[in-house]
Amino acid sequence: MEKIQHSFVDAFIFNEAKKGNYESGDSYHTVLTDEYFICSIADGLGNGPVARESSQVIPEILEEFHHETIDELMKRFNDLMVQKRGAAVAIFKVDFKKKTLEYSCVGNIRFYLYRKGTDEMIYPLPVMGYLSGRPQKLRTQLYTYVEDDLFLIHSDGVELRNPKAMMRQAGIPERLYYDILRSIQTGDDATFIAGSLLK
Numbered sequence: 001m002e003k004i005q006h007s008f009v010d011a012f013i014f015n016e017a018k019k020g021n022y023e024s025g026d027s028y029h030t031v032l033t034d035e036y037f038i039c040s041i042a043d044g045l046g047n048g049p050v051a052r053e054s055s056q057v058i059p060e061i062l063e064e065f066h067h068e069t070i071d072e073l074m075k076r077f078n079d080l081m082v083q084k085r086g087a088a089v090a091i092f093k094v095d096f097k098k099k100t101l102e103y104s105c106v107g108n109i110r111f112y113l114y115r116k117g118t119d120e121m122i123y124p125l126p127v128m129g130y131l132s133g134r135p136q137k138l139r140t141q142l143y144t145y146v147e148d149d150l151f152l153i154h155s156d157g158v159e160l161r162n163p164k165a166m167m168r169q170a171g172i173p174e175r176l177y178y179d180i181l182r183s184i185q186t187g188d189d190a191t192f193i194a195g196s197l198l199k
Contacts (some may be wrong), residue, residue: 001177004030004195008096009037011195012177018047018157018189025051026155026191029059031066038066040091041109041191042077043155045130051189054087070104070140074131082133089131090153094145094197101151101197104140106131110160113143114150114167121164149197152176157190172196 004011009032017024025044030037042058044051057080065076070093077089088107094100103111105126113122124141150167158180160166166183170176176194184190 004032006032006037006198008197008199009094009195010173010198011039011193012173013191013193014177014181015191016189021048021189023049023052024189024191025055026157026189027052027055027058028191028193029062030193031062035096037094037096038062038091039153039193039195040089041153041155041193043088043107043109043157043189043191045085045087047189050085051087054081054084057081057084057087058089058091070102071138074104074106074136074138074140078131078133078136080133081131084133086130086132088156090126092151092153096199099144099146101143101145102140103143104138106136106138108156109153110156110163111153112151112163112167113145114152114164115146116148116150116168116171117146119168121167145197147197147199150176151195151197152180152192154180154192155190157188158184158192160184170194
């Protein structure tokens, strides 16, 4: 487990390879500054080293270009997928000052934002397919958030029957992390990040 603890964000990260593989085809990367938090998960097609080669595009780009917009970053991700297997990719950016969360996804990665005060769940629908280097239509969505909103993002190696009920019951990201850990069976590469937006 990796932890992110900051005055604006509290998050817990799980990443594990499919049984029998040394390398996970999933990659994730986070960037945290005093102004914003960026989080991305990529699920390379297939598994093992070939899948990882595609998913590792994400950390490489975010290390250098995290100041860019979500659309610009997704375009960079896509451009680097040429002659690779390709990957499902989701990314979101939290702007602490504006109290906004911007989200974009291509492929089967799931994202949920749960508002405890209203019992409301935001679940943006992804663009189907995957990033492969070919021209790709994006659907970037912008949401506002309030203090203590709970978020969860995960690759398809994590199967959850009722994410809203789990998030409601957990209330805080550390408990959500352990609840998910107890419920999943990792027959595939699996990555999830459970977190809370604190202010």
